[in-house]
Amino acid sequence: MNGSIHALNSSAESTIPLTRGLARNTFFNLLGWAWPVTLSFIAVPYILSGLGTDAYGVFGIISVVAGYLGLLSGPMAMGNVRFMAEAFGRQDWDEFRRTVVAGIVIVGSLAALGAVAMFLSADLLVRSVFKIPAQLIPSAIVAFRLAAISFFLNGLTSAMNGIPAAMRRYDILNAISLSVGTLNTAGILFAIWVGSGLVGAVIAQVLSSALAVAAFGAHTWKVWRSLPCSGHTVEPDRTLIRRLVSFSALLFAGSLASTIGLRIDRTLVGILLGSSAVTYYVVPAKITDQIPGFIGRLTAALYPLSAEGLARGMSDELLRLYDRMVRISLFISGFLAAMLLVSARDVLYLWVGADIAGHSWLVLIFLAISVIWRGPGGVAYQVGNGLGRGDLYLGVSLLTLALCTLSVIGFSIRFGVVGAALGMLIGLALVNLIYDTLTRKRLLGQPGWVAIFLPYLKTIAAMGITGFCLKLWPHPVTWWGNLLVKLCIAAFLYSVASVSLGLLKTSELRLFLSKTRLSLRFSRHPDA
Numbered sequence: 001m002n003g004s005i006h007a008l009n010s011s012a013e014s015t016i017p018l019t020r021g022l023a024r025n026t027f028f029n030l031l032g033w034a035w036p037v038t039l040s041f042i043a044v045p046y047i048l049s050g051l052g053t054d055a056y057g058v059f060g061i062i063s064v065v066a067g068y069l070g071l072l073s074g075p076m077a078m079g080n081v082r083f084m085a086e087a088f089g090r091q092d093w094d095e096f097r098r099t100v101v102a103g104i105v106i107v108g109s110l111a112a113l114g115a116v117a118m119f120l121s122a123d124l125l126v127r128s129v130f131k132i133p134a135q136l137i138p139s140a141i142v143a144f145r146l147a148a149i150s151f152f153l154n155g156l157t158s159a160m161n162g163i164p165a166a167m168r169r170y171d172i173l174n175a176i177s178l179s180v181g182t183l184n185t186a187g188i189l190f191a192i193w194v195g196s197g198l199v200g201a202v203i204a205q206v207l208s209s210a211l212a213v214a215a216f217g218a219h220t221w222k223v224w225r226s227l228p229c230s231g232h233t234v235e236p237d238r239t240l241i242r243r244l245v246s247f248s249a250l251l252f253a254g255s256l257a258s259t260i261g262l263r264i265d266r267t268l269v270g271i272l273l274g275s276s277a278v279t280y281y282v283v284p285a286k287i288t289d290q291i292p293g294f295i296g297r298l299t300a301a302l303y304p305l306s307a308e309g310l311a312r313g314m315s316d317e318l319l320r321l322y323d324r325m326v327r328i329s330l331f332i333s334g335f336l337a338a339m340l341l342v343s344a345r346d347v348l349y350l351w352v353g354a355d356i357a358g359h360s361w362l363v364l365i366f367l368a369i370s371v372i373w374r375g376p377g378g379v380a381y382q383v384g385n386g387l388g389r390g391d392l393y394l395g396v397s398l399l400t401l402a403l404c405t406l407s408v409i410g411f412s413i414r415f416g417v418v419g420a421a422l423g424m425l426i427g428l429a430l431v432n433l434i435y436d437t438l439t440r441k442r443l444l445g446q447p448g449w450v451a452i453f454l455p456y457l458k459t460i461a462a463m464g465i466t467g468f469c470l471k472l473w474p475h476p477v478t479w480w481g482n483l484l485v486k487l488c489i490a491a492f493l494y495s496v497a498s499v500s501l502g503l504l505k506t507s508e509l510r511l512f513l514s515k516t517r518l519s520l521r522f523s524r525h526p527d528a
Contacts, residue, residue, distance in 0.1 A: 028170035028174050029174070029297040029298070031174055031178075032173070032174035032297065035178050037293075039185050040185070040286065040290075041287075041351075043185050043188070043189060044286060044352070045351055045352050045353075047059075047189070047201070048279075048283070048356075050193075051192065051198060051201070053275075054132070054133050055136060055197065056279050056282075057275035057276060057278035057279040058130075058140045058275060059143075059198060059201060060266065060278055060279070060282040061130055061132075061266075061275070061278060062144060062202070064266050064270075065118065065125065065147075066147060066150075066151050067259060067263055069114035069115075069117060070154075070155075072110040072113060072114040073114065073155045074255060075248045075251035075252035075255045076106055076245075076252070077103065077155075077159050079244055079248035080099065080102070080103035080106075080162055080244055080248075081162040081165050083240065083244060084096060084100065084103070084162060084163065084166035088167055093227045096227065097224070097227065098240055099240065099244075100163060100220070102241055102244060103159045104159045104160065106245075107155055111151065111154070111155020111156060111158075112152055112155070114152075115151045115155075118144065118145075118147065118148040118151055119148035122144035122145045125144060126140045130270045130271065130275065131270065131271070131274040131275060133275065136198070136275075139197065139199050142199050143199055143201075143202045146203060146205075146206055147205070147206075149206050150205045150206045150209040153206070153212070154212070156217075157212045157216055160213075160216035160220045161173055161177070161216050163216075163219070163220055163223060164219065172219060176212070177212075180208055180215060184204065187205075187207060187208055188201045188204045190204065250390035250391065250394060251390060251393075253397075254393040254397045255397070256397075257394065257400065257401045258396075261397065261400035261401035261402075261403075261404045261405070261427075262404070264401065264405050264408060265285075265408050265421070265423070265424045266278060266281060268405070268409060268412060268420065269281045269417060272409075272412055273417065273420075277416065280356065280417050281360070281420060281421070283352055284344075284348065284363045284364035287340065287364060288368050288370075288371050291333055291371040291374075291375075292333075292371055292378060295329050295332065295333060295375045295379075296378050298325075298328070298329065298332070299329065299382050300382065302321075302322075302382035315444070319445065322379060322444055325379045326375070326376045326379050326436065327455050329375030330372065330375050330455050330456065330459045331459065332375070333371055333372050334459035335494055335495075336371075337369055337372050338462070338466045338490060339491065340364060341463060341467050342466060342467055342486065342490045344361045344362075344365045344368070345357055346482075347364070347483065348361055348364060350479070350483060359417065362421070363420075363421040364421075365421075366421035366425045367421050367424065369425055369463075370421075370425040370428045372456075372460075372463075373429045373431075373433060373456075376435075376455075376456075377431070377432030377435045379436075380432075380435045380436050383439060387443055389443060392435075392438060392442070396431060399431050400427065400428070400431045403427040403430055406427075407422075407423035407424070407427045408427070410423065411423040440452055458498065458502060459498070461501055462494050462497040465493065466490050466493045466494040469493050470489065470490050
């Protein structure tokens with residue numbers, strides 16, 4: 001591909017809009033997002049109080065390490081969905097079978113490699129890398145080694161849950177995932193209730209991972225049996241494997257840099273400030289992490305739509321769709337961030353208590369503001385990769401890693417966990433603004449500059465108006481009812497401000513800026 005979809009034949013005829021099927025796919029994806037978020041919100045206070053600050057910090061560190069190692073198999077599983085979907089669309093059942101087998105073998109092998117690395121490095125990670133209290137070291141080592149088993153099982157699951165995704169059965173995919181996720185949370189709560197502590201919580205995760213493998217394995221077997229039989233033996237296909245590895249390699253490199261960059265704050269907090277600081281950082285991050293997750297579910301269907309738009313030469317429609325999704329993502333992320341901005345201390349106080357609220361409310365504010373910028377970045381990620389520009393994703397991912405690492409180290413040394421959140425805000429704002437701009441200009445041929453930056457300005461202005469008005473809130477928040485009233489008022493203010501600012505058109509802003517420049521020039525040189 002030559003770098004810009006704008007160079008495609010714009011006269012291609014098409015009667016099928018790009019948005020066909022977008023609403024249905026998005027519905028199931030959002031359903032798969034909403035329930036785990038609700039469950040986590042309810043369960044976290046009990047898990048935190050049951051484990052204690054330090055042990056909960058270790059629990060969070062294990063998740064971070066597993067997330068890093070997941071880069072070994074995750075991009076390969078994602079890449080394999082493309083080939084399964086192609087074979088399914090052509091009804092080439094022999095190819096479909098070969099792709100399923102190749103995905104399970106390759107992804108399972110990579111997951112096994114990561115599990116072995118996690119198991120063998122448990123002692124080193126606990127004793128040397130992270131600042132874990134001495135009394136927790138024995139149980140932390142056991143927890144890391146048990147988590148390695150769960151990691152391997154999750155790798156197998158990622159290889160098999162791509163099958164219903166490729167067959168466009170998001171109902172089955174989310175039904176299994178939600179059921180297993182609910183049992184996982186229930187198992188962790190039960191382990192803490194019976195006094196098993198950190199080790200018991202990780203054992204519950206291992207059992208739920210095994211259940212997920214069994215459920216998706218049963219579905220895979222059912223699909224396999226239902227496919228028409230051609231009489232041919234499924235043999236390894238070297239060409240298919242080469243295509244899969246080649247396509248996934250760029251995704252792997254970009255995902256590696258991006259995941260490290262987006263999680264580097266927690267790692268650096270653990271290394272520089274200790275496990276207690278991880279808790280003060282991870283608890284508010286658990287809230288703000290859900291906002292990009294929601295936007296990701298909302299925009300996931302843009303990936304295949306962009307590939308279709310590329311093939312059909314629908315550059316103008318794709319640009320309109322991209323602009324619309326950026327505006328929607330900014331409105332939603334800005335709305336949710338504004339709710340947290342005006343209630344950060346109150347939410348943490350009512351949710352997890354005064355200690356966490358006192359240390360973490362500013363962390364929550366900075367992280368909430370930072371996710372505003374990740375909304376358009378998520379849209380750019382889906383569209384850019386759909387257009388085959390994994391190189392752009394890789395470059396932005398490397399920039400994310402560099403900027404976030406430098407800013408988090410610099411600010412956390414001076415300001416602690418609050419500084420780490422401020423560093424992430426600065427790094428993510430710069431990176432995602434660049435990502436959005438490059439996607440619009442280089443891939444979609446967006447004319448002008450005002451149309452790019454105006455949605456950001458409107459969102460920030462709406463948040464500022466909401467925050468300023470709620471600063472005058474006279475009533476102290478002492479229970480959830482007070483907080484609900486406050487959030488309803490904030491939602492009303494943000495919506496009114498957004499709608500009012502939304503009436504401001506690009507042409508009107510250009511006219512306003514030109515008049516302002518003329519006024520300033522005249523005031524300086526009245527004789528001119």
